[in-house]
Amino acid sequence: MTSLENEITTAEAEFGAWHRKRNDALAEGFGLLTLTSFQRLATEPAAVDLVPGLWSADRAMAALNAGASDGFVMHDGGTPVHGTLTQAVAERGQKMWVLWCGGPEVIAVELARRDGHYLIRTRAASTPAQQNFSGVPVFDFDPDWIIKGSYLAYDSPQVARISTARSDTSLTAVLAGEITFNRQGSRYRLRAEFEPGTGALRVTFHDATNGLGTAAWRFLDVPPPALDGTVLLDFNRAQNYPFAFTEYAVCPAPVAGNRLPFAVTAGEKLPA
Secondary structure, rough: OOOHHHHEEEEEHHHHHHHHHHHHHHHHOOHHEEEEEOOOOOOEEOOOOOOOOOEEEEOOOOOEEEHHOEEEEEEOHHHHHHEEEOOOOOOOOOOEEEOOOOOOOOEEEEEEEEOOEEEEEEEEEEOOHHHHOOOOEEEOOOOOHHEEEEEEEEEEEEEEEEEEEEOOEEEEEEEEEEEEEEEOOEEEEEEEEEOOOOOOOEEEEEOOOOOEEEEEOOOEOOOOOOOOOOOEHHOOOOOOOEHOOOOOOOOOOHHHHHHHHOOOOOOOEOOO
């Protein structure tokens, strides 16, 4: 086996392992496929659907007021909840917050923050979507979709407003720089965000397969650039955002200009 053939075999094996790990994460208990609601929190304490308690939030934090008989415990550690519990998360962040154990099945409550507003999402112990899940369909691995590119950071981050998978929510993208690459004799550009704490980049993009076997858009995580700015775009690992699996998701759409005019026949397809 030549050196190139060995590299391709290794890359294909790594892709298979990545795909199995992705499917395992989607199918896990209280995973993405178990979401059952999306509820914004009001400024005044109020009841919500599916779980008891009074819930509220201001711009700084969210609050749950619950009695001991309501049956809440902390998601981490299982400590019973009674009185007022407060929690903050970062913008575009989320945290599994509490478990409600007072019903026929345990319900997990996730706290999230989008565009400065707090919301909760409930997750059931099991759902038909989770039970019937057999894996995300993907295009066959193709080494031709592993493309070398060049990253150039902006002098300072650029801020852009972007739409999301929900018509009632917009987000702010903080763009770190641009990735350029060649494909079949033409040069293309994609604007990228930094992934906090990792040095990696994330590119959200449209391509010509959208609506014809893939979701309305996908994203690609790119390893940290080399010192000379070289990056490796492995489109075999292009992923669906959560909105492809559930209606209870707020997912960032591509920034203006991140539209590839060709079909990226690699990565994840639209789930059944």
